[in-house]
Amino acid sequence: MLQIECPWCGLRDETEYHYGGQAHVAYPEDPSALSDEEWAEYLFFRDNPKGPFAERWVHSGGCRKWFNAVRDTRTYEFLAVYTSNDPRPDISSLASADTAGATA
Amino acid sequence: MSHGMPGEHPEWLWRDPDPKSSYDAVVIGGGGHGLATAYYLAKNHGMTNIAILEKGWLAGGNMARNTTIIRSNYLWDESAAIYEHALKLWEELPEELDYDFLFSQRGVLNLAHSLGDVRDSVRRVEANRLNGVDAEWLTAEEVAKVCPIINISEDVRYPVLGATFQPRAGIAKHDHVAWAFARACDAMGVDIIQNCEVTGFVKDGNRVTGVETTRGRILSDTVGMVAAGHSSVLAEKAGFRLPVQSHPLQALVSELYEPVHPTVVMSNYVHVYVSQAHKGELVMGAGIDQYNGYGQRGSFHVIEHQMAAALELFPIFGRAHLLRTWGGIVDVCPDASPIIGATPVDGLYVNAGWGTGGFKATPAAGWAMAHTMATGESHELNKPFGLERFTTGHLIDEHGAAGVAH
Numbered sequence: 001m002l003q004i005e006c007p008w009c010g011l012r013d014e015t016e017y018h019y020g021g022q023a024h025v026a027y028p029e030d031p032s033a034l035s036d037e038e039w040a041e042y043l044f045f046r047d048n049p050k051g052p053f054a055e056r057w058v059h060s061g062g063c064r065k066w067f068n069a070v071r072d073t074r075t076y077e078f079l080a081v082y083t084s085n086d087p088r089p090d091i092s093s094l095a096s097a098d099t100a101g102a103t104a
Numbered sequence: 105m106s107h108g109m110p111g112e113h114p115e116w117l118w119r120d121p122d123p124k125s126s127y128d129a130v131v132i133g134g135g136g137h138g139l140a141t142a143y144y145l146a147k148n149h150g151m152t153n154i155a156i157l158e159k160g161w162l163a164g165g166n167m168a169r170n171t172t173i174i175r176s177n178y179l180w181d182e183s184a185a186i187y188e189h190a191l192k193l194w195e196e197l198p199e200e201l202d203y204d205f206l207f208s209q210r211g212v213l214n215l216a217h218s219l220g221d222v223r224d225s226v227r228r229v230e231a232n233r234l235n236g237v238d239a240e241w242l243t244a245e246e247v248a249k250v251c252p253i254i255n256i257s258e259d260v261r262y263p264v265l266g267a268t269f270q271p272r273a274g275i276a277k278h279d280h281v282a283w284a285f286a287r288a289c290d291a292m293g294v295d296i297i298q299n300c301e302v303t304g305f306v307k308d309g310n311r312v313t314g315v316e317t318t319r320g321r322i323l324s325d326t327v328g329m330v331a332a333g334h335s336s337v338l339a340e341k342a343g344f345r346l347p348v349q350s351h352p353l354q355a356l357v358s359e360l361y362e363p364v365h366p367t368v369v370m371s372n373y374v375h376v377y378v379s380q381a382h383k384g385e386l387v388m389g390a391g392i393d394q395y396n397g398y399g400q401r402g403s404f405h406v407i408e409h410q411m412a413a414a415l416e417l418f419p420i421f422g423r424a425h426l427l428r429t430w431g432g433i434v435d436v437c438p439d440a441s442p443i444i445g446a447t448p449v450d451g452l453y454v455n456a457g458w459g460t461g462g463f464k465a466t467p468a469a470g471w472a473m474a475h476t477m478a479t480g481e482s483h484e485l486n487k488p489f490g491l492e493r494f495t496t497g498h499l500i501d502e503h504g505a506a507g508v509a510h
Contacts, residue, residue: 001403001404001405002395002403013405014403014405015405018394019394019395021349021396036495036496037495040347040494040495043438043494044347044438044494045345045346045347045494046345046347046349047345048336048345048346048348048349048350048396048435049336049337049340050334050336050337050350050398053396055395055396071395073350073395073396073397073398073399074398074399075399076395076397076399
């Protein structure tokens with residue numbers, strides 16, 4: 001089981017959390033102005049990298065707040081945890097010693 | 105069956121060729137779907153100057169990790185058509201490939217545990233019948249006649265209220281399926297090239313003209329991506345995104361036991377599916393881990409949850425010993441249906457997004473993908489499953505028939 005650091009509650013078991021997929025996907029400012037292709041892109045297409053991934057989690061069994069994390073999808077190691085108000089960290093500077101040398 | 109009984113293998117079933125500098129078509133991925141694609145390219149379309157490029161060893165990904173369930177009782181017309189085509193091919197393949205891969209049509213029960221489940225299940229039975237798929241609705245007592253070890257007591261958290269039953273469904277020995285296809289491909293001249301990872305695409309404008317690999321550049325104007333959990337990684341190298349997310353999916357087996365489980369039992373509601381392999385292991389799978397992951401392993405609490413469900417359904421398993429657990433990487437689409445068809449790059453085709461249930465579709469996926477690669481046009485079977493459905497909105501929502509328990 002993953003151990004996940006909630007920015008407000010600290011380290012807790014994965015079973016207290018739910019996953020929210022890719023972070024930093026903004027709702028389109030004017031959805032009616034989008035083409036079908038652009039709307040499909042917003043609705044159904046997400047990044048799916050093999051490596052560091054900025055993603056959303058919610059501490060549903062705790063404080064019930066959403067937050068963001070950068071996690072390596074190869075090792076599942078959490079590289080950063082930050083609140084939704086914080087800017088996205090520079091992912092390239094986060095790659096750990098373990099994962100930097102791993103083949104993509 | 106002159107060859108192919110377990111234990112009677114010759115030392116090598118296929119050659120181990122070096123890659124040529126070019127082919128008429130290249131299939132990326134030497135799993136079940138890649139092998140079936142190459143098989144039907146050669147058999148149905150006469151294309152034998154082709155290669156399968158496998159980054160690891162043949163059938164070492166999800167083809168080695170699935171729970172081998174074969175069925176076609178999906179809700180929507182589009183799905184019933186392709187899965188039923190697959191089931192009909194499964195019924196012919198042992199003879200056609202001259203290889204007894206232990207395809208056993210022992211039936212599948214999909215259990216219902218709530219009023220909503222019951223209504224959905226009965227609806228699916230009727231939809232299946234209209235599509236020529238064998239399906240019956242069974243009461244709890246009838247379920248116990250098919251599979252006496254199921255606990256149909258009302259005194260459990262989620263009592264069994266009934267089940268759909270597809271008698272023609274079953275299981276097959278997955279690794280033997282791969283070997284059967286590989287031997288047949290090889291005999292028709294297909295090059296199966298292992299330890300050959302695709303690292304990039306060669307393009308002329310928006311047209312694919314070949315691939316870069318760890319064993320050098322291989323030219324081909326027709327390239328098929330059949331890479332399951334790694335489809336997004338390949339698509340990114342080709343310059344586009346797919347609407348899939350890769351998740352860990354775990355399964356496990358018990359130690360060997362006497363035959364106690366005569367069929368396949370699946371429950372979406374309590375999240376487990378169980379059959380017994382010919383050798384005697386109880387084979388069980390569950391739902392995906394919630395997070396994206398390429399690690400071929402998942403979290404232990406998912407296994408605990410699945411075991412709790414299995415024990416409630418099958419109290420007889422209470423003393424069974426777990427032998428082995430493992431994980432694969434499944435590429436899940438938003439509508440729990442696959443993608444087979446053209447990509448934004450000319451000459452490059454994709455077969456992906458099968459999520460947790462690709463094994464059963466192996467021959468039909470190969471059939472449709474081969475047609476698409478050979479002719480440049482989708483087959484009737486995969487027309488509804490193109491990437492464009494995410495723009496048109498014509499999704500094929502199979503969460504009910506597929507969702508957790510594929």
